[in-house]
Amino acid sequence: MGVAFDSISFKASLCDGCGDCMTACSQAKGGASRISIVPGAKAGSFETALCRQCGDPKCVQVCPSGALDKDGGNGIIGWDASKCVDCLLCTAGCAYGGIAVDESVARVGKCDQCDGDPACVKVCPTGALEFRKAGSIFNEYGAKEDLFVPGLSGCQGCNSELIMRHAMRKIGRNSVLATPPGCIPGMGSVGYNGKTGTKVPVFHPLLTNTASMLSGIRRYYDRIGRKDIVVMALAGDGGTADCGFHAVSGAAERGEKVLYVCVDNEGYMNTGMQRSGTTPYGSWTSTTPVGEHMQGKTQDAKNLPLIMTAHKCRYVATASTGYMEDLYEKLDRAIAASFEGFSYLHIYSPCPTGWRIPSSKVIDACRLSVDSNFNPLWEYTNTSGLRFTHSPDNAHPVSAYVKMIGKYRHLSPDQLAHIQAKVDEQVALLKLMAAESPPPPAAHRAPAGSSTPAGAEPSQPARREIARN
Amino acid sequence: MPEAKYLLVGSSHAALEALRAIRLVDPDGSMAMLTRDDRLPYSPTILPYVVSGRSAPDKVLLRDPAFFAANNCAYVPNARAVSLDAKARAVTLENGEVWRYQSLLIASGAAPAIPPVKGLDGVTYHVLRSLADAEGLRGAMGAAKTAVVLGAGLVGLHAAENMAEAGLKVTVVEMQGHVLPGYFDAKASTRIEDAFTTHGVELKLGRKVVEVAPGKVMVDDGTTIAADLLLVATGVRPVTDWLEGSGVLVDRGVVVDEAMRTNIDGVWAAGDVAQATDFASGNKALIGIIPTAVEQGKIAGQGMAGDSYRKDYAGGLPVNTYRFFGRVALSIGRAAATDGVEAVETASGAYRRLVLEGNRLVGYASVDEPFDVGIMGELIRRRVDLSECKDAFLARPVETGRRLMSEQWR
Numbered sequence: 067m068g069v070a071f072d073s074i075s076f077k078a079s080l081c082d083g084c085g086d087c088m089t090a091c092s093q094a095k096g097g098a099s100r101i102s103i104v105p106g107a108k109a110g111s112f113e114t115a116l117c118r119q120c121g122d123p124k125c126v127q128v129c130p131s132g133a134l135d136k137d138g139g140n141g142i143i144g145w146d147a148s149k150c151v152d153c154l155l156c157t158a159g160c161a162y163g164g165i166a167v168d169e170s171v172a173r174v175g176k177c178d179q180c181d182g183d184p185a186c187v188k189v190c191p192t193g194a195l196e197f198r199k200a201g202s203i204f205n206e207y208g209a210k211e212d213l214f215v216p217g218l219s220g221c222q223g224c225n226s227e228l229i230m231r232h233a234m235r236k237i238g239r240n241s242v243l244a245t246p247p248g249c250i251p252g253m254g255s256v257g258y259n260g261k262t263g264t265k266v267p268v269f270h271p272l273l274t275n276t277a278s279m280l281s282g283i284r285r286y287y288d289r290i291g292r293k294d295i296v297v298m299a300l301a302g303d304g305g306t307a308d309c310g311f312h313a314v315s316g317a318a319e320r321g322e323k324v325l326y327v328c329v330d331n332e333g334y335m336n337t338g339m340q341r342s343g344t345t346p347y348g349s350w351t352s353t354t355p356v357g358e359h360m361q362g363k364t365q366d367a368k369n370l371p372l373i374m375t376a377h378k379c380r381y382v383a384t385a386s387t388g389y390m391e392d393l394y395e396k397l398d399r400a401i402a403a404s405f406e407g408f409s410y411l412h413i414y415s416p417c418p419t420g421w422r423i424p425s426s427k428v429i430d431a432c433r434l435s436v437d438s439n440f441n442p443l444w445e446y447t448n449t450s451g452l453r454f455t456h457s458p459d460n461a462h463p464v465s466a467y468v469k470m471i472g473k474y475r476h477l478s479p480d481q482l483a484h485i486q487a488k489v490d491e492q493v494a495l496l497k498l499m500a501a502e503s504p505p506p507p508a509a510h511r512a513p514a515g516s517s518t519p520a521g522a523e524p525s526q527p528a529r530r531e532i533a534r535n
Numbered sequence: 536m537p538e539a540k541y542l543l544v545g546s547s548h549a550a551l552e553a554l555r556a557i558r559l560v561d562p563d564g565s566m567a568m569l570t571r572d573d574r575l576p577y578s579p580t581i582l583p584y585v586v587s588g589r590s591a592p593d594k595v596l597l598r599d600p601a602f603f604a605a606n607n608c609a610y611v612p613n614a615r616a617v618s619l620d621a622k623a624r625a626v627t628l629e630n631g632e633v634w635r636y637q638s639l640l641i642a643s644g645a646a647p648a649i650p651p652v653k654g655l656d657g658v659t660y661h662v663l664r665s666l667a668d669a670e671g672l673r674g675a676m677g678a679a680k681t682a683v684v685l686g687a688g689l690v691g692l693h694a695a696e697n698m699a700e701a702g703l704k705v706t707v708v709e710m711q712g713h714v715l716p717g718y719f720d721a722k723a724s725t726r727i728e729d730a731f732t733t734h735g736v737e738l739k740l741g742r743k744v745v746e747v748a749p750g751k752v753m754v755d756d757g758t759t760i761a762a763d764l765l766l767v768a769t770g771v772r773p774v775t776d777w778l779e780g781s782g783v784l785v786d787r788g789v790v791v792d793e794a795m796r797t798n799i800d801g802v803w804a805a806g807d808v809a810q811a812t813d814f815a816s817g818n819k820a821l822i823g824i825i826p827t828a829v830e831q832g833k834i835a836g837q838g839m840a841g842d843s844y845r846k847d848y849a850g851g852l853p854v855n856t857y858r859f860f861g862r863v864a865l866s867i868g869r870a871a872a873t874d875g876v877e878a879v880e881t882a883s884g885a886y887r888r889l890v891l892e893g894n895r896l897v898g899y900a901s902v903d904e905p906f907d908v909g910i911m912g913e914l915i916r917r918r919v920d921l922s923e924c925k926d927a928f929l930a931r932p933v934e935t936g937r938r939l940m941s942e943q944w945r
Contacts, residue, residue, distance in 0.1 A: 078941070104934040104941070107924070113941035115907070124909070127552060127829045130578030131590060132597045149594060151584040154856035154863065154908070158826055161913035162944060163937045167905035172861060 070201035070208075071141025073119060074101075074177070074184055080460060081112040081194035087186035091177075094185035098168040100177040101186050101195075112194075115163030117177040119143055124159030125176075134165075134176075141201065145176050193460065203390055210235040213265045220253040223418040223425025225432070226329050228387050230255065230300055233327060234266070236397045241296040242283055243268040246276040246310060248302030249336040249417075250329065255300075273309045276301050277317035280324045288323070296401055298325035304334045307343040307370045318377035318408040325404035327411045328370065335420040343368045346440075347488060348481045350473040351420070361476055366488055371412040372495075375446045380407030383445035383455075386414045388432030392443055392455050399445070407448075414441040422472020431470060438467040439493050444500070452499040464489050538635040539567035539609065541839055542626060544616050545642030546570035547578060548825050549806025549832035551597065553640050556836025558606050564840070566608040567634065569626070571615035571643075574666055575599065579644070580825060583693035585669040586676070587700070592666050616643065619781035621799045638839040641778070641789050641797070641804035642832065645771035645823055650685065653746040660747075660765040663690050672766065676701055679763035683707075683752045685744055687714040689857060691768035692731070696859055698764075699736045706737040706760050708744050708752070715864075718855040719900055720871040723864065723886055726902045730860050771823060773808040786810055788821050793847035795835035803839055805831035814850030814916065815869050815897065822851035826912075852912055863901075867908050868915045870900035879929050889932060894922045899932070910936040913943075 081103065088099035102115040119136075123143050126134045133149035134156055136142070145165075152173055156165050168175035177184075179197075187197045213234040220227040226249050234241070243266055245251040254263040256270040271279045276299045284297040306314055306328040317324055333351050334340040341351040346367045350356050354363040374382045381403030385393040396411060403409040416423060416431040423431055435441040436456055443456035464486045468474035477485075541557055543550040546568050557566065570576075575596040584590040603610040615629040619639075626634045647662035649655065661672045672694070676682075682698045684691045687709035699705045707714075713724035714731075728738055739754055746753040752760045773788035784790045784798040788810035795803045795811065805811075806828040813820035830848065837845035857864040869876070872890050876897060879889045885904030890897050895918050899911045914921075914936060921928050928935040 076941075102937060104937045106938055107942070113938040115910075115937040115941060118944075124826075124829070127548070128825045130548075130580035130597075130825060131584070131595055149590070151581065151590060152858050153580065154858065154865070154905075155580070155825055155854075157865075157905075158854045158856055158867070158908040158912060159829075160907070160909040162940050163907040163910050163933075166907055167863065169905065172863075 069138070069141075070204040071119065072179070072182065072197060072199045072201040073141075074116065074179060074187060075196045075198050076114045076116060077194045077196070078106065078111065078113055079194075080192045081114070082192050083110075083112040084191065086189045086191065087195055090185040090189040094180060095175065097170050098166075098175050099186075100175050102163065102166075115166070117143065117160075117164030118162060119177075119179070120164075124161070125156035125165050126159075128155045128159040130155060140179075140182075142179055143176065144178065145174065147173070150174070193457070199391055203394065207232060207235050207394070211239070211265075213239065214255060215263045215265075218253045218255065218263060220249065221417075221419045221425075223428045224249070224253070225387055225415040225417070225428050226250055226331065227253065229327075229329055229413055229415060232387075232390070232393075233300070233397060234264070236394060237296050237298065237325075237401060239266055240294050241266050241298055242287075244271050244276050244280055244283075244299045244301070245269075246271050246299070246301050246305040247273045247336075248305055248329075248334075249331070250300050250302070252336045273305045275313050276305060276310050277313035277322070277324065277326060280326070281317050281320070281322040284323050293405065296325055296404060297323070298327060298404070300327050300329060302334070302336075303328060303330040303332060303344040303370070304342045306330075307368060311343075314374075314410075315377065318374060318379050318410065321380075321407045323404055323407060325400055325409045325411070327400075327413060329413050329415045330370070331415045331417040331420065332367070333417075333420060335417045339420040344370055346485065348468075348474060348477055348485055350422075350476065356476045361478065361481065362473070369492060371410065371446075372492075374410045374412075375452065375499075377408070378448045379410050379446075380404075381409040381445070381447050382412075383410075384412045384414065384441065384443050386432045386436050386441060386443060388429055388434075388436050389443060389456060396445060396455070399447075403447070416471070420473070422475070423470060427470060431467070434462065434467045434470065438462040438464050439489050440464055440467050442493055442496060444496060452496065454496070454500055458493050458497070461493075536625075536633055536635055537567070537609075538565070540564040540637045541566040541640070542634055542636035542638070543568045543640045543642060544570075544626065545640070545644055545806065545808070546572065546576040546610070547642070547644055547806065547828070549644075549809075549828040549835070550640060550642040551576055552829045552832030553642065553803075553805060553836030553839065554606060554608060556833045556842065557840040560837070560840040560842045563607070566606070567611055568603070568608055569611045569614040569616060569628070569634065571613070572665060573612045575610070575612075577666060578825065579664055582663050582666065582669040583690065583697060585666065586663070586673050586694060587697040588673065592670060595666075616777045619778055619783065619802075621781050621783065621802060624801060637801065639802045640832075640835055640839060641783070641802065641808055642806045642828075642835075643774040643777070643808050645773050645807040647767060648770045648772040649767060650744075650769050652685075652744050654748050655767070658747050658749050658765065660767050662767050663694060664771065672764075675764050676703065679703055681705075681761045682764040682766065683744075683760055683762035684766045684768055686767070686769035687711070687716075687738065687740070688768060688770060689715065689855070691766065692727075692857075692859065694766050694768060695731065695736050696734070699731075699734050703764070704735070704737075704761075706739060706752075706762075707731070708739045708742050708754055710741070710743055712741045714738065714740070715855070715857070717871065718853065718857075718866045719864065719902075720873075720888060722880065722882070723866070723870075723888065723900050723902050726886055727857075727859060727864055730862060734860055771807065773810075773821065775808060786819065790819055791831075794838045794845065795831050795848060796838060803835040805835040811848055812850040814852045817850065820851065822853055824851075824854055826854050827851040849916060852915060854908060854912060856908060862903055863905055864903075865906060865908050866898070866900035867912050868896070868898035870898035872898055887932070889929060891921070891925075894920060894925060896921060896928075906933045907936055910940050913940060917943075
């Protein structure tokens, strides 16, 4: 496997030119700032010059003294002051102004990413600078065992494959997996010619009973004393929000110790792209067509993760492959919670085939769905309530998101306005729930999770909780 | 008879880049790097700093033996190529050894050009092209009180500065009317000249040395200058003597096409030895600087390894970054051009000269004011139309250039 590196990214649209980053950098480095913010083409817009720590660094290649070198471990192009002869040829190599003369010391200055904690990023008030840890995530999880066989028959660019491979990498071999009818078993995880496509036990329940079967499996493992097994579902939105909802709701109500992952691609994508309960208003699907009498789906989507919070689950969170770091953190918490009660993770998953988006744009769509608040990222526990994990401030308008997706191509201004209003309403509700307020007094009842045999053991310490309703 | 799939003659920037480019595509093919030097690779550019003592000779080496081991490349020092048999695909060395190859890179660099000055062959003089030269010059400086430098190019001026700092009485004799001809216009050069004069270096510009004798130099203005030490820095000439009779087309350097191929099948050339396209004129020209050597070496290596991502050489752009007495002078492209171009000069404390042609940047020079040479080079190479932002660019070239490249990045 190759090695990837973390990097500082600059989002020009968010930069307000305050220059705090430059001040912080020159303080941290004791000289000129290594990042330079300059006026953009339009009034009030800004651009930057910043070392991109190139993979093929020209500054290193043209250095005659060997003073510059790319570190194979962290990818940073380091500068050795003792070897540098100040010939400035490196500045001729860089086409982005990433290494430039620091007039205060008459030598070149260059970004070293502050040992993975860049001073410029820390002070940026608008989020225009971001330290992207995609590289270290890639390294960390790329080194873990892939629990699916190569060569699954997903569509090109399938986001669900990314989810299942990476979620299973995180969860590991000690797991039992249920994949109800949908794309995930459809692409081969439940079997080829009598063999499974996974390296962990996997079964294929009906569309309706996934959560019920998992409840039984968990109770069995509890009975035989195997408390290290993650019992989990990788289910679609149809099997969760519609046909399977009674089972999910029941298991959550009983506090079954299950990790339930819903891969939400907003419809029944593997059987012909029919609408589901989570298909958003205005979407084209094969059962909500666009024509003379209909302009896509006429109802709003049900907000399933919000519904799950009303079940007072141990853990509920939304996630997106556009923000993998966030997804991994939530997987950690979801796994831990699944040993104590019902743990529900809702992952938004654009479908290139059914949504009519190019395969290469799936991750872009993921990011924009979050950045436009169409799919805000948050998490909930029954003790701490709800909190956003990706700020819903500075959101793009929803129009930027729907524009890149074919199933919204027909939208009229009225429909778009409705979608935007719906998004605003959902965010307002979430903000209300996330607002700082004292938690309600603990309800005097048996805590969620007590219905399973092992859960009833009084010796277990992690029992105490506050019901939040 | 030693054999290598890839034979690289030369060990500096061009050859090292070719090595890298080849190994990206072909990790296993046998490779050998031959050099007439007895050291590990180093850059000629570093030599003035070895003379000054700022860089120790063993600290300027660009690669170590482990690098060659890791890249499966035989590094062969003390291997001076003396002839090439292109039919037999073989290179003969001075010691009689014959290396066979499948593809050959000529990166034998350049050697000092010695002017035909009367008496020069009868005296001890220095040049500055190898580490041995640098060590020799450094040694000689200790015993000398007076020095004469022939040529006011980069090497000559660097050395003159170092010797002046070391306390020698230094005179520089240059045929052209100002220092660093070609890189800078007269106004920029004047600033540099002033600095040298202020630091006690005598500049004899527009003058020729007519004769040298042990301890003295006669100039065509009738003066005789005492010289314990004589440095000849009147330019360099590609090392192509070993290619005589091989059929490889040599003009002033080895003539190459846009893929760095010579006229002979299986033979490439790159770096100071290569006469490749000049960006401004499109003609074949010698541009002996590191950035062109790196670019050419990469393209040649890609061609040798059959890399399908190879791009044609867009042409060399002269780049000059020069530090003198703690000050800075920079130039790129046709910075000294005057005909058919629009030149904008400013001189409030620092000197700046922007050269445009049809609202496109073609050259930029400054003294005492740093700018992003790489960014300006990219604006020149991409022929970016500056009509939209010309006023801003002329007023604040660094900021506007950074802005333009930041936009390009997205």
